Amino acid sequence: LLDKIKDAKIIFVVGGPGSGKGTQCEKVVAKYGYTHLSSGDLLRAEVASGSERGKTLQAIMQKGELVPLDTVLDMIKDAMIAKVDVSKGFLIDGYPREVKQGEEFEKKIGAPCLLLYIDAKGETMVKRLMKRGETSGRSDDNEETIKKRLDLYYKATEPVIAFYSSRGIVRKIDSELPVDEVFGHVAKAIDGLK
């Protein structure tokens, strides 16, 4: 199974909270048929299941902190294995959150061929998340937790981009533009894959 995963394209989608990762991933699924795996969604599904593990996760996410690395990675790996026969590529959304997560992913699963860096201003992200919070029902879409998530993004996740830049696989996407224009740039990056 892991051999099969190695044949599929793996795309990391990285950007701050509310930058528009999920929005763009949906559009990639529609156009390219890739499998979209949002690490945050996988964690929220575990919370929704009401399991003991879910309760622990909920407390961490509510504080805007990162859950233990192995927990997220196992969930992503299981989800990839479940889809590997029907998938020509994987969009790994919201992962890696820190360089260590990327290193572990490569050890246990495989190497990404592209990193889409969805870039928006801090001010824009806060505005979008406050708006999303009106309807998302997400307990972390509140002013206090948003601030913590943003701080953690700049501290832990931005180094991920530098790490993969040196490999030449990062495509920076300006996410201040209207959604369809942003997607135009995303599509160009994906079309550029061999």
Ligand SMILES: Nc1ccn([C@H]2C[C@H](O)[C@@H](COP(=O)(O)OP(=O)(O)OP(=O)(O)O)O2)c(=O)n1
């Ligand atoms: N690899 C990951 C992914 C997520 N999380 C935790 C911390 C996040 O604050 C929370 C929610 O993750 P999301 O990716 O859903 O959260 P974001 O708000 O950053 O992105 P989005 O707005 O795309 O949902 O889950 C984590 O610890 N490790």
Ligand SMILES: Nc1nc2c(ncn2[C@@H]2O[C@H](COP(=O)(O)OP(=O)(O)O)[C@@H](O)[C@H]2O)c(=O)[nH]1
């Ligand atoms: N104006 C504008 N809003 C966007 C854009 N992309 C996403 N949004 C909105 O911003 C919010 C966060 O987007 P989402 O895709 O959930 O971001 P994520 O946190 O990076 O996954 C949502 O309410 C989107 O509707 C964009 O390119 N332009």
Ligand SMILES: [Mg+2]
């Ligand atoms: Mg999202």
